Amino acid sequence: MPRHPRLAAVAVATAALGALAAGPAPTGEPAVSGPRVAARFDFAAGQTPENIALEPDGSAVLTFAYARQVVRVTKAGARTVLATLPPVADPKTPSLGAAVVTGIARAHDGTLYVNYATGTAETGVWRLRPGGGAPERIAQLPAGSLPNGLDLDEEHGTLYAADSARGAVWSVPLGGGAPSVWAEGTALAPTAALPFGANGLKLHDGAVWVSNSAHSTLLRIPFAEDRTAGPVETRATGLTGIDDFTFTGHGDTALAALILDSRLELVRADGTHRTVLTGADGLVNPTSVAVRAKTLYVPSAAYYATVAPEPNLLLARITRNKL
Known part of the structure; x- marks a missing residue:
């Protein structure tokens, strides 16, 4: 969720929640420990990590939203710029104005796919080949859309992208053909108070899961037998300012x-949730999260920091307590 001026007051009003201490993990639940900031970035240069x-x-x-870059960061903090998306002369991205690089997905062969939101004909899904070279657009989305979260179904050759402005999920065929709206409706829509609806997106266990920032919800949309969208299920509520x-x-x-509370929340299958990391651990408006083996990754974009904004990448250990 890139920065939007109207959200500043909301961020201030909810900042106190980030100071809540996270208690020990209940037995059998994943536990998070040892958080450390592995890399710090330059806010003034647009190095605001949006997705991972x-x-x-x-x-x-990482996608650096306002620098329009895709950057590799090692666990030791070394970084390499893999690509920079082309500049747009007069961007008109909904609710943002500026051109931003948002969601990212990686294929097994190393091909990267990213969403680029510009408010112009350049808006869409772009591909970065593993051997290098200039990024290329593989799918055009409407200028009035705000593609955000992105995930890849390699088995069926399809990308799914959340559209925060339209309140929809797009289906993008890798083999060619026009993107189509796979799911939309009130549950995915933004509100007048917060113009970011469908935001984060993940494929998981026979469904597309989507967060809605405006409604503070985590949603599950099952695949029907023909791969169309089933009815939207609300799986968790009360996730204020949820991003990816x-x-x-x-x-x-x-x-x-x-993002607004600078918290990382563990959300249980029954929809209840608890805080596992806060601003005290180094989070500054976290935007996304990833897990590999026993390592947890959380990028923070510092979009709403009021003093010396310092985006970063935080690493922590994640383990499962024994029953």
């Missing part, structure tokens, strides 16, 4: 980045 994909060696590939999320590998247990 992981490589086999544990490196993180991921699953821990333990059933439907998820970890959600709450």
